[in-house]
Amino acid sequence: MCLAIPAKVLEVEGDRAKVDYGGVVREVNVSLIEKPQLGQYVIVHAGYAIQVMDAAEAEETLDLFRQILEFEDSGDERIDA
C-alpha cells in the first residue's frame, strides 16, 4: 500500500496536476507538496503526489553506488575514513 510511483508533471492547476506514468496520463492531487514545475518527476501514492524527485540525484544514484564499491576496492582500511 506504500507503493508509490514516479510520474512526470505535464500540467498544474491549483491542487490538481496531470502527470504521465510513462504513457498513461492521470490527474493527481498536489496539495501535499510545494507547487511542482512542469517536467519534474513526482512520487505518487493513492492519488496524491507526496514528494518531488530530485532528478540529479536519481541520475547519479548508480554512479554513486559504483563509486562507493570502487572506493572499497581501493583499500579496506580506508572504508571509514
Added chain:
Amino acid sequence: MFKLRDRETAEKILEKISGTDIHLTLMHVCGTHQDTLVRFGLQKRLEEANVDIRQGPGCPVCVTIPQEIDEIMALARAGKIITAFGDALKVPGTQGSLFSAKSEGADVRIVYGIDDAVGIARKEKDREVVFFAIGFETTAPTTAAALISEPPDNFRVLSTHRIMPPALRAIAEMGEIKLDGLIQPGHVSTIIGTRPYTFLSRDFGIPQVVAGFEPLDLLMAVFMIARQVKSGKAEVQNEYSRVVREEGNPKALAVLDRAFERADVAWRGFPVIPGSRLDLRSEFDKWDARKTYSDIIAEVDYSADVEEKGCICGRLLRGLGAPEDCPLFGRKCTPDKPVGPCMVSREGSCNISFKYGKLKNL
C-alpha cells in the same frame, strides 16, 4: 531514467556483502521492499551471503486488528456505503470480512484513494459514505488533506492509520529478535524524514538505512548496514536520497498534524503500542465515524482474541520466522482461501512468498 536493476552491479554488491564475512539479521517494514526482495530472488541470494532479512510489521492491512475490521463491518451492515482499498476487503474480523459483507448485500466499494471516496459522497447525497482509512505515514497525509479540504457532511472517516516509529520501539524493547540492522521504508520516510528513527541507533545501537525499492537500492542498503556493523557504528543513513530528505515532507507533516492526534492501539501480533494510531482531532468530529456512529460501533467486542488456529501471522509481524515455517502455508492457506491477513494482503509476507514461489533467482 532509473537503471537500478543492473545485474553486474548487483553481483558486485553481493560479493562485497559476502566479503564482510559477518552474519546479519535484518528487518525491514515494508510490503514493497518484501516484494522486491522475493520477486528478484534477492532474499535467497542474501541468505547465501549470511544475511537474513525479515519483514516485520510492514503491512498496514496485516497489523490492523480484527476489532477494527469489526467496526467497519458494523457500519457496512448498518447500510452505510463503505469505501476501502482493495487490499482491505478480504481481511477477516471476528464476523467475517468486508468481502463477505458485500456478498451478503452490503454496499462496499473499492477506491484507489480517498479523493475517489469523497467523490462518491458528493454523488450519493442521500447516503452516508465511510472511508476505511488504512495505511502508515505514506497514506495518512492523503486522508488528512481530504479532511482539511472540507468534505461533504455525508462523508465519514474510520481511521486505522498507524505510525511506524512506536512499533519499531516496541520491537526493540521486546527484545525477542536481536537485530543487526533496520532497513527503513522509503515512502514512509518520504513523509517523516530520517530523524524519527534516530532513537533506535542512539538508545538501542541499531544501524539503519532508509532504502528505495529497486533491487540495487535494497542490496546497497544491506551493504551500508554491513559496513556500519563492521566499523562498530550505529546511525541512520539515507540510501534513497533521490526522494527522501532529512526533514521529510514538511507540508505533508503539517497537514497530518492538523488533522490527527495520536492514540494507543494494539497491532496484530503486538500488545497496545502507545501513541501508534492516528485518530481525528476533535475539530473534525463531524467526519469521524467512531464519534458519529458510536452507537453502532458500541456492539464491537474488543476483548475477543481471534488469531486463527495455527496461523503464525502475528509472529511473522514481529520478525519471528518465515511464512514457510507455518504448517498451513500453501496448503490450507492460499491467496484464494487465506487463513490469516499475511496471506490476504498483497503486502503480506505469506502472500508475497506464495506468489513468487521463492523460485526465481536474480
